[in-house]
Amino acid sequence: MNSKQLISKIKEKILNNEYENKKLPTEDMLMEEFGVTRYSVRKAIQNLVDHGLIYQVQGSGMYIKERRDDCxxxxxxxxxxxxxxxxxxxxxxxxxxxxxxxxxxxxxxxxxxxxxxxxxxxxxxxxxxxxxxxxxxxxxxxxxxxxxxxxxxxxxxxxxxxxxxxxxxxxxxxxxxxxxxxxxxxxxxxxxxxxxxxxxxxxxxxxxxxxxxxxxxxxxxxxxxxxxxxx
Amino acid sequence: MNSKQLISKIKEKILNNEYENKKLPTEDMLMEEFGVTRYSVRKAIQNLVDHGLIYQVQGSGMYIKERRDDCxxxxxxxxxxxxxxxxxxxxxxxxxxxxxxxxxxxxxxxxxxxxxxxxxxxxxxxxxxxxxxxxxxxxxxxxxxxxxxxxxxxxxxxxxxxxxxxxxxxxxxxxxxxxxxxxxxxxxxxxxxxxxxxxxxxxxxxxxxxxxxxxxxxxxxxxxxxxxxxx
DNA sequence: TAGTGGTCTAGACCACGCG
DNA sequence: GCGTGGTCTAGACCACTAC
Missing domain, CATH: 3.40.1410.10 (Chorismate lyase-like)
Structure with missing residues (x-):
């Protein structure tokens, strides 16, 4: 599993509303789930942040933003x-x-x-x-x-x-x-x-x-x- | 020297036209110059890329873009x-x-x-x-x-x-x-x-x-x- | 205080451009 | 083929939130 595939996987789960409470799993959990290191998880996450799908809060977690289908x-x-x-x-x-x-x-x-x-x-x-x-x-x-x-x-x-x-x-x-x-x-x-x-x-x-x-x-x-x- | 300081340092050099041929030093040289690891260099560079100051070409180097003072x-x-x-x-x-x-x-x-x-x-x-x-x-x-x-x-x-x-x-x-x-x-x-x-x-x-x-x-x-x- | 994301190190190997 | 940036691993410690 490389970074690009990881982006697709997580993005797909977000768009299918597979995450509870508009919150992503922790980085540790994503590392575990996809069998990659923290580097790859954070690289994929960065892409989602840049594209406006999620935002991160240190000490708290990663949150899914409301979708903007009109933009x-x-x-x-x-x-x-x-x-x-x-x-x-x-x-x-x-x-x-x-x-x-x-x-x-x-x-x-x-x-x-x-x-x-x-x-x-x-x-x-x-x-x-x-x-x-x-x-x-x-x-x-x-x-x-x-x-x-x-x-x-x-x-x-x-x-x-x-x-x-x-x-x-x-x-x-x-x-x-x-x-x-x-x-x-x-x-x-x-x-x-x-x-x-x-x-x-x-x-x-x-x-x-x-x-x-x-x-x-x-x-x-x-x-x-x-x-x-x-x- | 942390990442933020590194961004300032490199940005300053760019704006002062201190780099020849519109080309930045290699990542190795920046690591050497500022006494940091590749992680920090690349993190600083990423910031400059995102802000439109430079672009990177694998196998070739990092290039300074023309400035857009009107935007x-x-x-x-x-x-x-x-x-x-x-x-x-x-x-x-x-x-x-x-x-x-x-x-x-x-x-x-x-x-x-x-x-x-x-x-x-x-x-x-x-x-x-x-x-x-x-x-x-x-x-x-x-x-x-x-x-x-x-x-x-x-x-x-x-x-x-x-x-x-x-x-x-x-x-x-x-x-x-x-x-x-x-x-x-x-x-x-x-x-x-x-x-x-x-x-x-x-x-x-x-x-x-x-x-x-x-x-x-x-x-x-x-x-x-x-x-x-x-x- | 426990758990989360943020920063950083040290190293390996890969992909690409360029001569 | 050499030198460059791109990807990835494994691990440490820090900063912040939330309880």
Whole structure:
């Protein structure tokens, strides 16, 4: 049993309400149950804390938080499909093309000018409601192939499972802007309505950037969730 | 040398550009330099990674990221004053009163109805520009005293340094809304302009909630920054 | 005071990048 | 193949909560 499996096991038990009183077993008990050392238990626990599922109190125990099914969890985004596993996520491809990186794109990707870049535009729905407009760019030297079918399901699952990419981390910049007429129409909102915007730069574990994107979210149905460690 | 001191030391060196080629020394070298074990080095490093200062690449090394002085760092908020140490942060007290918790407040704080609660409203400026309107509530059983002077400087520094509170973590919910006329006037914006909003619930390390707040940020000058670990 | 999580040591082996 | 970060073990002691 490695750390990743341990995370899944404990997370599953939490989501199935298998723990009494919203309290986890002690670290000693988890070590015993799963036959691992304290290091592995604490590493798995740390992941659950970072993702906002539980919190720890020294001298007392580990407590399960109330679930927030209405929020996108910022720190753990595995794509919308995983994040909202209880809702139906669908996507419509609005545009797909390959361009050569200009100054701006080369800067985004820290790559050479002229590098081939996939430019993908999607409109995504949550239970059938327009949820976000996504402009996403992929370095074609890393993401060698994309098509309509992949794009309309889950790109990230494809990258992980089929292309075997090791996704490391994402820098996220969150802001708010007025919607243009075009974007408002797509999201069934009014021109100049607010929009919640996330700009992502996504890195592989080897440090190279394979994806940069700008996503405009429907402000009426979007909330983001994050846990800040202030210790 | 403990972990916290180690974080400060390394962070200071990073901010002073004391590392060549945007690269940190290896873990072995840091162990040697500071006379600690690998555990302590990696714990300190993890903090810097979480706060978006560096990233790690297995087999290669640890790299310093470009600084983002224009963003509020979500995961490490130590109050605005610390977050924007290069800018002048000032605050105007708009309202201060003590109320007894009603149903809603009791629910926010997971406390009994009737618990005394400080209600604080501030307008905060960044280099003199209206930056955010803050509605913040404090459980008076934990935060026993507040006054105008404290509120117009840095409440969190007071809570930490004077009241010796051990602040643990904050749950943050981020959204976007249209501004009311009143808030627009305060922020020098127009009615129905967008606003970036953060709702915080802040816990002590012992698990009790001492603060809940709603902050409306000026969308023209506010960006939030966060790092998502996707491994 | 008993029991819990938090910090730290000392060591081993593995996985990956890079030349 | 060497050097780097990633995972894991086994154990000690500390800090805090709760009774």
């Amino acid at each position: 996108l969890v910022l720190s753990s985004t595995e794509g919308l499909v995983m994040g909202f596993s209880n809702k139906s996520v669908t996507s419509t491809l609005l545009d797909l093309k390959i361009v050569e990186a200009d100054d701006d794109l080369a800067n985004d990707f820290k790559c050479k000018i002229g590098t081939p870049i996939y430019k993908v535009t999607r409109l995504r729905y949550l239970d059938g409601v327009p949820f976000c407009v996504e402009y996403s760019n992929y370095n074609k030297n890393i993401v060698s192939y994309l098509n309509k079918e992949i794009i309309e399901s889950s790109i990230y699952e494809y990258l992980r499972n089929d292309l075997k990419l090791n996704i490391g981390f994402a820098d996220k910049i969150i802001s708010s802007e007025k919607l243009s007429r075009k974007h408002a129409d797509l999201l069934n909102l009014m021109e100049n309505d607010p929009s919640l915007i996330i700009n992502d730069t996504v890195y592989l574990t080897n440090g190279s950037i394979f994806n940069s994107s700008k996503v405009l979210y429907n402000y009426k149905i979007t909330k983001l969730f994050d846990v800040a460690n202030l210790k | 509020l760092v979500l995961s490490s908020t130590e109050g605005l004053v610390m977050g924007f140490s290069n800018k002048s942060v000032t605050s105007t007290l708009l309202d201060l009163k003590i109320v007894e918790a009603d149903d809603d407040l009791a629910n926010d704080f997971k406390c009994k109805i009737g618990t005394p609660i400080y209600k604080v409203t501030r307008l905060r400026y960044l280099d003199g520009v209206p930056f955010c309107v803050e509605y913040s509530n404090y459980n008076k059983n934990i935060v026993s005293y507040l006054n105008k002077e404290i509120i117009e400087s840095s409440i969190y520094e007071y809570l930490r340094n004077d009241l010796k509170l051990n602040i643990g973590f904050a749950d943050k919910i981020i959204s976007s809304e249209k501004l009311s006329r009143k808030h627009a006037d305060l922020l020098n914006l127009m009615e129905n302009d967008p606003s970036l909003i953060i709702n915080d619930t802040v816990y002590l390390t012992n698990g009790s909630i001492f603060n809940s707040s709603k902050v409306l940020y000026n969308y023209k000058i506010t960006k939030l920054f966060d790092v998502a670990n996707l491994k």
